[in-house]
Amino acid sequence: MIKRLLVTPSLCIGCRTCELACSLTHQENGKPGRSRIYPLEVGKEQFVPVVCLQCDDPACVKSCPVGALALEESTGYIRLSYEKCIKCRACVAACPFGCSLVDEDQDKIVKCDLCEGNPACARFCPTKALVYK
Amino acid sequence: MKIQINGRWYKAFEGEMVLDVLRREKIDVPALCAHEAVEPFGSCRLCMVEITHENWGGWKGNVTSCLYPVEDKLRVTTHTPKINELRKMILNLLLARCPNAPEIQKLAEEYGVTITDFVPRPDADDCILCGLCTRVCAEMGFYAISIVGRGYGREVGTPLNEAPPDCTGCLACVNICPTHCIKYEDVGNVRKIWDREFELVPCKRCGKTIITREFADRLIKDKNLPEDYFDLCDDCKRDDIAKNMSKLVIWQDKKEEVKR
Numbered sequence: 462m463i464k465r466l467l468v469t470p471s472l473c474i475g476c477r478t479c480e481l482a483c484s485l486t487h488q489e490n491g492k493p494g495r496s497r498i499y500p501l502e503v504g505k506e507q508f509v510p511v512v513c514l515q516c517d518d519p520a521c522v523k524s525c526p527v528g529a530l531a532l533e534e535s536t537g538y539i540r541l542s543y544e545k546c547i548k549c550r551a552c553v554a555a556c557p558f559g560c561s562l563v564d565e566d567q568d569k570i571v572k573c574d575l576c577e578g579n580p581a582c583a584r585f586c587p588t589k590a591l592v593y594k
Numbered sequence: 595m596k597i598q599i600n601g602r603w604y605k606a607f608e609g610e611m612v613l614d615v616l617r618r619e620k621i622d623v624p625a626l627c628a629h630e631a632v633e634p635f636g637s638c639r640l641c642m643v644e645i646t647h648e649n650w651g652g653w654k655g656n657v658t659s660c661l662y663p664v665e666d667k668l669r670v671t672t673h674t675p676k677i678n679e680l681r682k683m684i685l686n687l688l689l690a691r692c693p694n695a696p697e698i699q700k701l702a703e704e705y706g707v708t709i710t711d712f713v714p715r716p717d718a719d720d721c722i723l724c725g726l727c728t729r730v731c732a733e734m735g736f737y738a739i740s741i742v743g744r745g746y747g748r749e750v751g752t753p754l755n756e757a758p759p760d761c762t763g764c765l766a767c768v769n770i771c772p773t774h775c776i777k778y779e780d781v782g783n784v785r786k787i788w789d790r791e792f793e794l795v796p797c798k799r800c801g802k803t804i805i806t807r808e809f810a811d812r813l814i815k816d817k818n819l820p821e822d823y824f825d826l827c828d829d830c831k832r833d834d835i836a837k838n839m840s841k842l843v844i845w846q847d848k849k850e851e852v853k854r
Contacts, residue, residue, distance in 0.1 A: 470843045501836035507845055509836040523817050526734045526766075527631040544617070544630040547730055548769040551813055554795075554804045554824050559831030563804075 463537035464593055466580055468510050472590035475500050475508035479582035479591060486581040487571065488564075495564055497573040498582050498591075510591060512582070513560040513573035515539055521572070524555035530572075538575045546570055597668040612659035612670055613641050623672050624681065624701055625660060626772040627724035632733050634660040637724045639684050640701075644671040656680065678705065686710050688722055695720040695773045720775030723748055727767035727776060735816070736760050739767065739788065750776075752788055762808040763792035797827035804828070 483496035498512040515538050522530045522539060529545035530552060532538075548570060552561040561572045573580075575593070583593040597606045599621060606615045611634055616623050625641040628634055636658040645662065646654045646669045656677060659670070671677070685702040690712035692698050698720075702708070727750060728740050738761035742751040752758040763785050768776045778787035785792040785806055794803035795810050810824040826834070 470839060471845055499832055499836075501833060503836050503840040504845075507840060507843075509839045509843070511832045511836050511839075520819070520823075524813055524819070526764075527730075529631065542630065547629075547631050547766045549734075549764045549766045549809070550805050551764075551809070553828055554810065555813065555819070556828065557823075557831060558835045559826075559828030562828060 464578075465515070465537065466512065466575060466583060467592045467594060468512065469590050469592070470507070470509040472588045473500055473508040473510055474588055474590075475502060475506070476587065478585045478587060479510060482581040482585040486576060488567070495566070495571070497560070497562065497571055510582075511558065511560065512591075513539070513556075514558060515573075515575065520555045520557055521552035521561050524551040526551060536575075536578060538578075539572065540574055541570060541572050543569065595664065595666045597664050597666075597670060599670045600672055606664040608664075610664050612643060612645070612657075612662045612664055612668070615664060616641075616643075616659060616670075616672065621672060623659060624704075626697075626701075626722060627726055628660040629726055629730070629770055631770070632726065632729040635725060635729060636661040638688075638722065640681055642677055642680050644674050644677055645669065646671075681705055682707055687712065690714050691718065692720050692722055692773065692775075693718055695722070695775070697773050698722065720773040721750060722773055723750070724772065725750075726770050726772060730766045730770045734764065734766055736762060736764075736812075738762075757790035758788050761788055761790060761792075762812050763787055763790070763806040764809045795824050797830055798825045799830045800827060802827040802829060 477493060477500055479498050480493040480496040483498050484492055488495060498510055500508045500510045503509050519532055519539055522532055527545055527547055529542045531540055533540050550563060553563055564571045580593050583591040595606045596603050597615060604615055604619050613625060613628055623641050627638040639658060641659045642656050643659045644654055644656055648667060682705050685705055685707045688698050689702050689707060689710040693714040725741055731737060731739050738758040739750055739752055743749055768778055778785060783794045783796055783803060785794055792806040792808055795805060795807050796803050804827060813819060814823060
């Protein structure tokens with residue numbers, strides 16, 4: 462069965478460990494603001510971790526003009542091929558949830574790939590608001 | 595299918611080119627005009643390798659690896675004296691054409707070419723005429739730029755040297771250029787490229803810009819997307835989804851729930 466990243470906002474305490482885990486996993490500099498996951502504050506002590514939902518009918522894949530993004534049927538995540546990507550930012554503009562991002566420092570598109578099947582954010586979440594199952 | 599590269603056996607798949615295997619296995623072969631997004635073209639000639647096969651009776655050949663399809667038990671050598679000589683000559687010529695391009699300088703130095711033996715072009719730019727920009731433009735379906743002219747006057751240009759009517763300002767050509775020689779400018783909500791000005795779509799809420807109006811219209815038309823698809827930027831869309839999701843959540847006392 463395909464595993465999903467399950468987000469339970471009511472459990473999120475907004476500690477931003479997931480941001481740190483994400484940027485340290487994917488980047489050399491480990492800037493928390495350059496992560497693929499964003500716990501956004503929506504009310505007093507209420508946080509919603511916004512992360513790519515790996516849609517079944519993804520707008521990013523549809524909008525990519527060179528086919529660099531592809532939904533992998535077997536694993537259920539959307540994979541970005543950096544060899545193919547031409548950085549036209551069509552996916553950034555197209556994602557209805559704003560979860561395809563541009564890293565201006567490294568000049569590349571960043572998108573959650575569930576760490577290719579072992580998401581660091583879920584491993585480090587102290588309250589189990591993020592669970593990969 | 596298996597092919598032998600520098601004496602080691604590697605897995606290869608039907609329909610692949612030799613360069614695809616070299617890149618996947620991270621074997622160092624210089625290639626400037628090859629990009630996965632477009633079909634191989636073989637214009638820079640730097641990815642030359644020596645090939646042979648046990649059934650070929652000792653025959654050896656030098657081919658561009660980006661254009662040579664793999665076959666079973668193919669033997670590839672990436673660095674032979676002959677190949678290095680060829681690459682040196684190509685870099686020598688490229689250095690005469692683009693003496694100021696840092697990418698070419700670096701690559702030439704790796705092969706021991708620091709000063710070109712030819713007369714450097716006086717009106718040099720950094721373009722190596724590999725055609726990647728024109729090919730990616732065609733791949734996107736725009737065909738806005740093309741290689742024009744012959745010989746010394748060959749260059750990448752727009753139709754009739756005027757502002758290209760089919761360009762959408764997507765910057766695919768800028769991003770793919772191996773020597774980063776295509777220039778553009780973003781001032782406020784206006785993008786200037788190829789002597790043409792494009793309006794960048796501002797976010798209706800915060801004003802952040804991502805892509806041009808022309809590119810957005812093209813995507814909406816080609817991919818059958820809704821008209822209001824590009825009205826908001828990614829930051830505002832994230833805020834929206836957080837707010838919408840929070841309405842569905844039953845907020846409980848956190849301490850209790852975490853304990854559970």
